Amino acid sequence: MPYSFGARLIEERDRLGLTQGDICESTGINRKTQFAYERDHRYPDAGYLMTLLKQGFDVSYMLSGERPPRYGTVHEDLLCNVLVAVDTGLSRAGRSLDAARKAKLVALLYQTSSETGQVDPIVVQKAIDLLS
Incomplete structure (x- = not known):
């Protein structure tokens, strides 16, 4: 499991088959900023994360590093x-x-x-x- 936010951002981007350019286009940021997010040099704001959420990114996983159980919790x-x-x-x-x-x-x-x-x-x- 990737341990940094940037590594999880890359993992989610790859999972969805998107490029850095795709994300820059949809979020309105430049490539330098996207690169900084993926290298943990900067952290994104809520607007950026909301845009990714709408694109199918698992933002909760990106922030916490934990995925919820696929079918919920069994008691x-x-x-x-x-x-x-x-x-x-x-x-x-x-x-x-x-x-x-x-x-x-x-x-x-x-x-x-x-x-x-x-x-x-x-x-x-x-x-x-x-x-x-």
Whole structure:
């Protein structure tokens, strides 16, 4: 992972297939300024960063050096609770699901539960009943 802002700026520019000239044209800065940003001799203002953001640059990564998880954060305890609730609900209903359908059910219930952080057994049962 590039550790400096300038290195991350270059990385993002390359990822998007842009040249220094492309950035200069869209942001209105000159090449000398762009070069200074990429070499960490100067740091850009918010207007420059907003223009890059609109072009698809991951400005948060450029500033922090950290990319967010691609699909968001998975809370393991909540996921475990969803799995237990699904298995319990299926067992009580005398049902079983193939892996693909069970995965879809778990994903749906996880998304629903992630808003509150709690698994609602009534919602689990209704979701299982819909599969019948």
